[in-house]
Amino acid sequence: QKEVEQDPGPLSVPEGAIVSLNCTYSNSAFQYFMWYRQYSRKGPELLMYTYSSGNKEDGRFTAQVDKSSKYISLFIRDSQPSDSATYLCAMSRFPNAGGTSYGKLTFGQGTILTVHP
């Protein structure tokens, strides 16, 4: 079983729709949760960063973390064709005991999203 599971899709929605992307994980040591957007042939771009359980909103994007269920979500409101990309969830543990950032990320497989006009 992978540490992080993400449905690869592909997911196709009409412009203006609300998009829901999800990841589940098995390791309770994960404390930091991130969503990245990756356009074709480009590096991932950080969209959202959350620590522990709760919600975080930034414009059209809302990230939710439910640590009790080991489940994270990203919602995109009023989706646009420019949102078409691969969305990767990622998570990491606390830094090591020395205080320096270990920061190793564990990624989901990525969900391919297409928003059509």
Next chain:
Amino acid sequence: GAVVSQHPSWVICKSGTSVKIECRSLDFQATTMFWYRQFPKQSLMLMATSNEGSKATYEQGVEKDKFLINHASLTLSTLTVTSAHPEDSSFYICSASLLAGTETQYFGPGTRLLVL
């Protein structure tokens, strides 16, 4: 802020040659830099973690003698693919963590390597 650059953006080389890829954090100091490779329609696979001034930590299955990593300063890390072969053709991406110790990684734009 938090911009990471990579050079070159793409490279084509003959089998048996070595290729060096540079990763720079442009507007911040990076305690740690990471190197990933990504095959088409797959997620990122971590190859190694690089800390300034120390040896890189390689993931299981990654040959350290083939993928040489040098982290000479807080803003520069290099990955050298030695004696490249066609199976090394891939998309190589670096990332960097801020000095403040956040867990966020900022990614470079990637380098596409094609070995003929």
